[in-house]
Amino acid sequence: MADDKDVLRDVWFGRIPTCFTLNQDEVTEREAEPYYLLLPRVSYLTLVTDKVKKHFLKVMKAEDVGEIWFEYEGTPLKWHYPIGVLFDLHAFNTVLPWSITVHFKNFPDQDLLHCSSNSVVEAHFMSSIKEADALKHKSQVINDMQKKDHKQLWMGLQNDKFDQFWAMNRKLMEYSTEEEGFRYIPFRIYQTMSDRPFIQKQFRPVSPEGKVHTLGILLKEMYPAAIPNEGEQKRYQAVIHGIEPLLETPLQWLSEHLSHPDNFLHICIIPVPTD
Amino acid sequence: MAAVTVSPRSSERSGRVLAAGGDTWKRHIVRQLKHRDRNQHAMFQDLINFYTQLLDKASLTKGILSSSTRQPCSDSNSISALLQQKNQLNKTTGELAYQVVELQQQIKIKECVLEEQHARLQVVRQRASSAFDAHHGLRELVEQVQKENGALKMEYDALLERQREAESRLREEKFKEVHLLEDMIHQKRQAAARMNSRNERKTKAREANLQRELQSAAMSEITIDSVSAPNSRSTSPEKENQDVMTEQRHTRLFRSASATSVGILTSLRGLFEKKRRGHSVCSPDEDRIYPVGICMSARVPARALQVLEAHEESINTVRFSSSSDMVATGGTDKVIKLWDIQAGLLTHRATLDGSTEGITCVEFDPVGSRVLAASYDRSALLWRLDDSVPKLTLTGHTRKVTAARFSGLLHQVVTGSADGTIRVWDLHRAACVQVVEVSSYCSDLVCAENCIISGHYDSKIRVWDSRAVSCVQELPSQGKVTSLDLSCDHRQLLSCCRDNCLQLVDLRRWSERVCFRAEGFTCGSDSTKAVISPDGCFVVAGSADGAVYIWNVSTGDLETRLPDKHSSSISAVSWSLSGKYVVSVDKSRRAVLWSDF
Numbered sequence: 001m002a003d004d005k006d007v008l009r010d011v012w013f014g015r016i017p018t019c020f021t022l023n024q025d026e027v028t029e030r031e032a033e034p035y036y037l038l039l040p041r042v043s044y045l046t047l048v049t050d051k052v053k054k055h056f057l058k059v060m061k062a063e064d065v066g067e068i069w070f071e072y073e074g075t076p077l078k079w080h081y082p083i084g085v086l087f088d089l090h091a092f093n094t095v096l097p098w099s100i101t102v103h104f105k106n107f108p109d110q111d112l113l114h115c116s117s118n119s120v121v122e123a124h125f126m127s128s129i130k131e132a133d134a135l136k137h138k139s140q141v142i143n144d145m146q147k148k149d150h151k152q153l154w155m156g157l158q159n160d161k162f163d164q165f166w167a168m169n170r171k172l173m174e175y176s177t178e179e180e181g182f183r184y185i186p187f188r189i190y191q192t193m194s195d196r197p198f199i200q201k202q203f204r205p206v207s208p209e210g211k212v213h214t215l216g217i218l219l220k221e222m223y224p225a226a227i228p229n230e231g232e233q234k235r236y237q238a239v240i241h242g243i244e245p246l247l248e249t250p251l252q253w254l255s256e257h258l259s260h261p262d263n264f265l266h267i268c269i270i271p272v273p274t275d
Numbered sequence: 276m277a278a279v280t281v282s283p284r285s286s287e288r289s290g291r292v293l294a295a296g297g298d299t300w301k302r303h304i305v306r307q308l309k310h311r312d313r314n315q316h317a318m319f320q321d322l323i324n325f326y327t328q329l330l331d332k333a334s335l336t337k338g339i340l341s342s343s344t345r346q347p348c349s350d351s352n353s354i355s356a357l358l359q360q361k362n363q364l365n366k367t368t369g370e371l372a373y374q375v376v377e378l379q380q381q382i383k384i385k386e387c388v389l390e391e392q393h394a395r396l397q398v399v400r401q402r403a404s405s406a407f408d409a410h411h412g413l414r415e416l417v418e419q420v421q422k423e424n425g426a427l428k429m430e431y432d433a434l435l436e437r438q439r440e441a442e443s444r445l446r447e448e449k450f451k452e453v454h455l456l457e458d459m460i461h462q463k464r465q466a467a468a469r470m471n472s473r474n475e476r477k478t479k480a481r482e483a484n485l486q487r488e489l490q491s492a493a494m495s496e497i498t499i500d501s502v503s504a505p506n507s508r509s510t511s512p513e514k515e516n517q518d519v520m521t522e523q524r525h526t527r528l529f530r531s532a533s534a535t536s537v538g539i540l541t542s543l544r545g546l547f548e549k550k551r552r553g554h555s556v557c558s559p560d561e562d563r564i565y566p567v568g569i570c571m572s573a574r575v576p577a578r579a580l581q582v583l584e585a586h587e588e589s590i591n592t593v594r595f596s597s598s599s600d601m602v603a604t605g606g607t608d609k610v611i612k613l614w615d616i617q618a619g620l621l622t623h624r625a626t627l628d629g630s631t632e633g634i635t636c637v638e639f640d641p642v643g644s645r646v647l648a649a650s651y652d653r654s655a656l657l658w659r660l661d662d663s664v665p666k667l668t669l670t671g672h673t674r675k676v677t678a679a680r681f682s683g684l685l686h687q688v689v690t691g692s693a694d695g696t697i698r699v700w701d702l703h704r705a706a707c708v709q710v711v712e713v714s715s716y717c718s719d720l721v722c723a724e725n726c727i728i729s730g731h732y733d734s735k736i737r738v739w740d741s742r743a744v745s746c747v748q749e750l751p752s753q754g755k756v757t758s759l760d761l762s763c764d765h766r767q768l769l770s771c772c773r774d775n776c777l778q779l780v781d782l783r784r785w786s787e788r789v790c791f792r793a794e795g796f797t798c799g800s801d802s803t804k805a806v807i808s809p810d811g812c813f814v815v816a817g818s819a820d821g822a823v824y825i826w827n828v829s830t831g832d833l834e835t836r837l838p839d840k841h842s843s844s845i846s847a848v849s850w851s852l853s854g855k856y857v858v859s860v861d862k863s864r865r866a867v868l869w870s871d872f
Contacts, residue, residue, distance in 0.1 A: 003305055010308040017319030033330055036323040243307035249300035
């Protein structure tokens with residue numbers, strides 16, 4: 001089980017090297033230096049970019065500063081997706097570091113949600129946790145928690161405290177011994193080439209016949225194109241936390257160990273690069 | 276890039292092969308995660324750190340440069356510019372060093388000030404703490420005092436409660452006392468009323484008897500007329516003698532009686548003698564009610580039998596004994612003189628001395644064996660007739676004693692004084708047994724059964740119940756009361772006032788009064804004594820002009836005026852109980868004996 005704990009730590013401390021550059025259109029007093037940062041995969045963009053914002057504000061006039069937003073190769077980055085999901089979805093097979101453009105004006109209202117403060121992020125994060133627990137335990141666990149326990153989950157994420165977070169999150173990951181797993185697995189499947197933001201359905205960790213469901217079974221059910229037919233060239237990669245787990249990996253274990261702090265298993269389906 | 280894409284594929288294959296192993300997928304994931312971190316995290320970590328540090332340093336440098344040297348320096352004179360810059364920097368350094376020194380000095384000064392302030396603060400704190408202690412102490416004191424106050428208050432409340440209880444008890448007791456007294460007085464009154472009615476019945480019976488005898492005597496007169504001379508001759512010489520003697524006596528006694536009716540006289544005399552015998556065996560109580568029933572009729576004096584210089588100074592008082600054969604006079608010369616009346620003349624019998632001041636009042640006891648006198652020396656004195664030294668001296672009054680009387684009880688005397696008190700004395704114990712505060716000058720008093728009547732200078736006559744010692748009646752008078760006298764039957768009270776008027780009051784019906792005035796009659800002093808005749812038919816008083824005035828009670832008119840014997844204001848008169856003599860005394864040492872022949 002020591003391995004499982006290591007997995008959790010690795011997932012938590014996953015980092016993406018990122019280079020922030022200011023958009024060319026922004027009016028500056030002098031040339032803005034790019035800013036490099038290791039972004040935590042499990043966190044959210046607006047939560048960890050205070051330094052970036054500060055860096056670029058040095059060279060800007062106060063009256064030109066609007067709400068900050070980020071863009072990668074023309075795609076506005078949704079702050080309400082975990083950073084790791086954004087990277088895996090948009091820039092998985094590109095050269096590191098991940099180059100993000102910073103904007104202070106022309107906020108794309110149709111693509112992005114406004115994020116005025118960290119409390120908005122907190123509200124989104126907590127609602128995700130509650131939704132996940134509704135799927136896993138009919139909300140029983142999260143409702144039994146006190147307000148301060150909820151706060152502990154959020155503070156653990158905000159301050160990057162692994163132990164603090166998992167002391168509480170452990171309860172959300174438990175299930176009774178009579179059952180073979182959660183009621184339903186909270187998962188979201190993202191794909192780049194679709195208008196649908198993500199796929200989310202009710203899916204049990206074990207089949208009615210008692211057979212353990214694996215990642216492969218889930219993908220076959222939800223996104224059959226992701227599984228290559230016999231003899232065919234593989235066309236899609238299913239990426240979680242920057243890695244491709246084996247298809248026979250049990251879904252219950254994945255949900256317990258490779259879920260993001262919001263308790264969802266975020267799976268990105270990206271096309272295999274054609275070289 | 277290749278490693279990232281290739282390795283999943285290879286591991287995928289190996290996963291399939293080793294599926295039977297059970298946790299191949301897990302090992303695969305662990306391996307992949309390590310690989311991912313190596314590529315994405317470890318490789319860039321140091322690089323990004325260094326970059327960030329450099330960025331910070333660069334911005335710092337930029338800031339310094341922009342602040343110190345604004346002007347751009349050209350390449351040509353870069354050295355001179357640098358030198359200049361160095362000089363400038365040196366200068367700046369010097370200035371800064373100077374500033375540092377200055378600032379250090381300032382710091383020192385400030386430190387000094389700070390220390391001073393610390394010291395002051397210390398002092399102030401100490402004072403504050405001492406003041407706090409004092410405050411604490413005072414507060415404790417206040418609490419203590421409050422506690423004490425509370426205790427005192429409680430004590431006081433308890434005392435107040437007790438006082439209230441005691442007062443209520445006192446009220447109850449007083450109430451009871453009043454009730455008891457009232458009951459007692461009521462019972463005494465009833466007893467007195469019963470006694471009165473009994474006496475009246477007796478008197479009526481006696482009168483009826485008398486009338487019957489008179490009638491029988493009248494019937495027998497005819498027979499006497501025919502056989503009187505021989506009858507009287509035939510009686511024994513003693514009897515005749517007696518008859519003659521009685522005749523002689525009674526012609527004197529009863530002026531109005533007919534001299535011819537010897538039989539009536541005899542029967543009357545018998546009656547009289549019987550009465551005297553009855554008297555002698557009477558109990559003291561009855562004696563009180565009828566002290567002397569001797570005189571049936573008083574005779575108004577017409578001429579002076581004797582005029583004599585009785586004392587060496589003015590005479591204040593005179594009194595006959597109850598047996599009418601002795602007179603006592605008292606004067607300012609501090610002595611009492613006793614005189615026998617023999618054959619119409621006063622002969623000096625004895626002198627009683629012992630008083631240190633003048634005598635104001637004198638009285639014989641009913642038996643005639645003792646003399647009581649009141650004196651200016653604030654005492655009352657009692658002599659036996661056969662001893663010139665006083666038997667008793669009753670002291671206790673604070674001013675002169677104006678009146679001293681035997682009360683109804685033989686062993687008690689009552690005195691009135693100028694100090695406004697009336698005292699009752701027990702002669703057995705020679706002690707004062709009761710004191711009555713009147714708060715007005717008492718000029719005279721008389722004693723009836725169970726009551727004392729006193730006259731005062733505040734123009735009031737007060738009647739006291741001698742048992743309860745409470746004032747039962749107050750009679751107004753026209754002026755200062757100078758004397759009081761009680762008739763023999765104790766029914767009428769005579770008072771003499773300074774308004775030259777004598778007033779006679781019926782003691783049973785207080786409203787009935789008779790006033791006696793006369794032209795030329797003036798009350799000579801504050802102690803002028805007036806008296807009622809023993810039969811109650813006349814009143815007599817001496818005037819300031821030296822004349823004796825006698826009024827008739829039944830008519831209220833002046834009966835007679837006896838002038839010319841006194842040369843100064845008459846101070847006192849006395850009428851003998853036999854009704855035969857009157858003695859008057861004046862301020863100029865003279866005493867006059869009056870009679871009707």
